[in-house]
């Protein structure tokens with residue numbers, strides 16, 4: 001896919017240089033779909049379920065309370081917060097500290113890890129694929145973290161000094177949580193526990209996206225990340241511990257996602273919606289900006305092996321629930337192209 005322009009400055013530099021707000025950041029109803037106005041005063045989603053991973057580990061029947069809770073979270077909210085996930089709070093604080101430190105390095109230091117125009121990995125802006133693309137008020141560092149032989153270390157910061165070790169350790173911990181969640185999700189539907197894991201294949205991938213949202217003088221007309229669903233299996237998010245910004249869409253309404261400092265936010269992506277034959281739904285979400293405070297978030301995208309064909313699990317297809325999606329391979333590759341046009345590949349995958 002050719003990049004339309006690769007010269008866009010990171011948002012942080014726009015702010016530091018005192019540039020006038022470029023038109024490409026101004027929210028226009030024509031290219032954002034019909035998802036309503038930017039509004040930071042929508043209700044707080046206080047009812048998002050909080051799932052205890054240590055209880056999932058000991059649950060084996062779909063009727064166990066924690067699995068019932070998980071199932072209801074996935075079918076109604078499409079996301080949940082996880083606690084008792086086995087990661088020390090002090091380590092999560094450290095992850096946040098190092099993530100923040102990276103974005104506060106000098107411009108020259110960060111540029112060492114800049115994303116080239118033919119790659120998704122590295123530091124800077126997402127690719128610009130269309131002339132009219134609405135830009136997101138976010139800089140990001142995107143790194144494939146698993147399988148280990150897919151890591152492109154040239155994009156991995158050597159500064160802050162313990163950044164690489166931190167990221168490998170965080171990845172290892174999240175891998176375990178991801179596997180447990182995928183097993184529990186299958187069990188919550190009375191399926192064999194490996195039903196989803198199997199479809200993730202031999203070499204499932206994990207990619208980390210460090211998001212940095214600088215303060216924005218016009219939070220009413222500029223969006224942090226435009227409305228989207230994630231194109232992978234599940235997303236595990238470590239939110240900023242102080243600054244809100246994430247909003248989810250439920251029953252035609254936007255809600256703010258509450259901050260629970262040492263919980264992780266998990267949401268369903270398109271490929272798990274496909275595997276579950278539409279029982280679990282991919283979460284539509286967006287991020288707002290803040291006029292005075294920066295916001296940091298670390299997103300971990302967990303996806304199936306790109307070589308693996310995925311499709312609705314057989315046991316979930318019957319007369320009452322006909323097959324809703326075609327089988328599909330290498331979903332992530334085309335997802336981004338659709339996304340930047342405000343379209344959904346999930347719709348294209350429907351039967």
Ligand SMILES: O=C(O)CCC(=O)C(=O)O
Nearest residue numbers: 209211225246287297299
């Ligand atoms: O920053 C966040 O809280 C979420 C970011 C997000 O949705 C994404 O990067 O896909």
Ligand SMILES: [Fe+2]
Nearest residue numbers: 228229230285
């Ligand atoms: Fe997302």
